Amino acid sequence: MRIMKPKYRYCLFFFPSIFLLFTMFLISSCEKQDIAFGTGFIDNTITNLVLVDTATVNIASVYVDSFVTSSSQTIFAGKYKDEKFGTITSRSFLQLGIPAASSYDIPNGSVFDSVELILKLNKNFYGDTTVPYEVAIHQLTQQIAYRTNQYSFYNNNSWPFSNTVLGSSQLVISPSTRDTLAIKLSPTLGLDLFNKLQNKNDEVSTVDQFLNYFKGIAIVGGAGNNCIMGFKDSVTMRLHYRKPGVFAQNAIIDFGINQTNFQFNNISSDRTGTAISSLGPNNRIIPSSATGNAGYSQYISGVVTKFNFPYLNDLYQLPNFLKIVKAELVIKPVQNSFLSYYSLPLRLRLNATDQTNLLGTDLSTYVGSSSTVQYGNLYIDNLYGTSTAYTYDITSYLQALLVSHSDLVKNGLLVLPPAPNTIFSRLLIANGASTINKTQVKIYYASVK
DSSP states (O other): OOOOOSSSSEEOSSSSSHHHHHHHHHHHHHSSSOOOSSSSSOOOEEEEEEEEEOOOOOEEEEEEEBBTTTOOOOEEEEEEEEEEEEEEEEEEOBBBBOOOGGGOOOOTTTTEEEEEEEEEEEEEEOOOSSSOOEEEEOOOOOOOOOOTTTTOOOOTTOOEEEEEEEEEEOOOOOSSOOOOOEEEEEEHHHHOOOOOHHHHHHHGGSSHHHHHHHHOOEEEEOOTOOOEEEEEEEOOEEEEEEEEESOEEEEEEEESSSGGGGOOEHHHHHHHHTTTTTTTTTBBBEEGTTTTSEEBBBGTTTTEEEEEEGGGGGGGGGEEEEEEEEEEEEEEOOTTTOOOOOOEEESSEEEEOTTTTTOOOEEEEEETTOOOOOOOOBBOOTTTOOOOOBBEEEEHHHHHHHTOOOTTTEEEEEEESSSSOOOOEEEEEEBBBBBBOEHHHHHHHHEOO
């Protein structure tokens, strides 16, 4: 749909008393009542203010090729199945370093007890938390290293690991007050480590030699999981032993994470059977008309929604068009798409892009004299669900598009959360025929009477 005939027209008069009456009328008539237009558009007694809320917004789902997951301070492991977005799986890879020799003492007669991996929950989880969550630890078969011209690790990077499970554990997430998960590891590994430390073997004398001996670990969710769990990157492998004496003394030796930039998450999506099953390297964009009039946005699973405004230049054809005074983008989720554990992202930013669909600059607004990124001011309609929406001021963005005569089909806006490589909350964006549940742009423009 192109830009249709303006829905409302308001005349702005010069006299203060009449202008006050006009302002009261405008506030009572508009759907959104807190818009401040300013006075820069007033042209004495001949300026009209017109609302257009039928402008076409093109919505499409765009393929995200890859993104950095190293140094995110978050470990993700698990799997869940989403009927709309597919099966999402994450595994994490990292290296462990050696403790300083001065930090422990293993006297003769000491006895090995056990070894465990300690993970700290960061309360970042997504999926069904009512069933037990399982996590397993595997040993890497190759040392993590950058490849040629590589400086980060991405969601599509993986690393080979042994099929043998070093240790595993289950956790009931909800209800739970636990903040730490301790996983018992293979006693064979623990005893070997203990002996090497006690004998001061070369394998535990330097980090490089230790990594040749113990190359790292993979943290993998269980096959029966329907949840992805987040952990902090403060991983500890703790070796327990007992010192000799009249009363045996318990002691520990901790192996911490070696380099946080060498910890990364491999995140993959199987979209088989979904409306976006064809989205991928060979089909990078799908219009909402082909996906049930919905835009799909979950950056961490490789899809993000793009908006553009193909008929914006039609404003020039409207009667006596002068300038855009105010423009709002109101993003509405598909009704009933965020029930159960499919929570909406609390904050979403709009990011300018072009035909490459690469990330550009976030849309900002001024609060006082400071510019701040917009995050949508999410309103959740808990009563009826029809008014749930994110709202953005896109006035400057549309004004700039009109002035620059940009390619309105290729240029547009991407919607994604802050720190998108650590958020699984997803969004189905409505683009249906119903005006009750439809994403729209509201343009207020000044015209000469």
